[in-house]
Amino acid sequence: MRIRRTAIGIAALLATILPLTVFAQTLDAPTLRVEARGHGKLVLEVTAGASGAPDGFALYWMKGQDFVARAMQWPTDPAAPGLRWAFFTGAPSLNLEAGTRSFRLSPHQSIHVEIGDLDLETGLTSNSPGELGDGATPPVEWFVTSYALDASGDGRSPLSNTVSGLNTSSENCTYTxxxxxxxxxxxxxxxxxxxxxxxxxxxxxxxxxxxxxxxxxxxxxxxxxxxxxxxxxxxxxxxxxxxxxxxxxxxxxxxxxxxxxxxxxxxxxxxxxxxxxxxxNGLIGPGHCGIVPVRSATWGSLKTRYR
Structure with missing residues (x-):
């Protein structure tokens, strides 16, 4: 009887652990889209996959020349040279959207975040919260990807799609x-x-x-x-x-x-x-600021551009 109770206890424990393990392994990747570009920031739309982002999500971004130097492969080590990151796990208080009070996303829920404008935001940690530029320096092409964090906080989804965009330069208009x-x-x-x-x-x-x-x-x-x-x-x-x-x-x-x-x-x-x-940031206002569109580029053209 004691052996049977032990077996039943182990089975019950496995029943609670296995769903979490499967959940962590099958967490869907989010999708990314560049919504707008400014002198010092990129505005991104992050959309959770079918499994949501129950413990928030992360963003990685790199300068074009650094990303191309890695053959357009994202590093696995957050301490990799040139890699900038942010983990969105709590509640924002600066850039608020109607009905959005958390970076923990339900299935297919979308939220806008602004890399380059994170130093005043709450609910996140980042190794590079400051501006991407100031409008007075030449624009830089940035590559960005994302992944969802699982409910236990120690797992992650596959990487999302990679998007790219350039912060804008200014011509006697606005500065950050x-x-x-x-x-x-x-x-x-x-x-x-x-x-x-x-x-x-x-x-x-x-x-x-x-x-x-x-x-x-x-x-x-x-x-x-x-x-x-x-x-x-x-x-x-x-x-x-x-x-x-x-x-x-x-x-x-x-x-x-x-x-x-x-x-x-x-x-x-x-x-x-x-x-x-x-x-x-030049997203609205004077029309004479240079607006640089998002580019889609091939591996060959990127190698040529950053050679």
Whole structure:
């Protein structure tokens, strides 16, 4: 009787383990699509396969010359030279979409993520959260792939399709937050008003260097500063006039950290922040910025291009 109970116990244990093992082995790969390109980022649509992405998903991206040097084969070691990665496993708070509150995806669910705009986002880890470019440097072709993470957190799906896109260069139009933060000598003005409060250049730089930490006021102020500097530098403001007015009205008398201690919920600022982010990246706004389309290329043409 004891042997039989032991056998039954082992069978029950296997019944709980085997479905997880099979699940991890059969997790479907997601699919990727490039939605838009900016000076400092690529906007990607990640769509889960039939099994979903129950523990989130990962993105790998490399510069074209590095990817071609590997014969267009993705490395298996995350520490491989030139490989950039991000693991999306929690909840976003910066780039929010209607109904999307988690990077853990249901079957066939899609979400937009922005490589090059991850340093202010939550729910992820990355070895390269910063911008892909600043609009002042030549554009770079980037190759990107993805995979889903399984429910136990220690497995993964096969790789998705590989997509490529170029960040854009600018011609006297808009520049990103990173450009203005790192090139204070290029600022066309020495003070700006955010809401009802005036800030001098040193205060504005301090705000740009302040981590968001879940404060929507800070993320909105970052993009508002860059947008105002772009406009002062000659960028046509029509695409964001209404958004800037709405942002100023919402900020009001709040003083932005680290200068002050004001706070706004990210859910209340996300839409405005996104519009201003797209303006600063050249996705909307002045039409004279160079827009470089996504390329589909053969292995032969890529070898020639990066030779």
């Amino acid at each position: 937050i990173g450009y203005w933060k790192n090139h204070p000598q290029a600022w066309p003005v020495s003070s700006l008003v955010l809401g009802d409060v005036a800030y001098d250049k040193e205060q504005l730089l301090a705000i740009l260097r302040t981590a968001v930490k879940g404060n929507g006021l800070v993320s909105l102020a970052h993009q508002l500063i860059a947008a105002r500097l772009n406009i002062a530098n000659g960028a046509a403001p029509g695409a964001v006039d209404a958004t800037i007015a709405a942002a100023d009205a919402q900020i009001g008398a709040l003083v932005v950290p680290s200068v002050g201690t004001g706070y706004l919920a990210p859910s209340s600022t996300s839409a405005k922040t996104q519009v201003l982010d797209d303006f600063n």
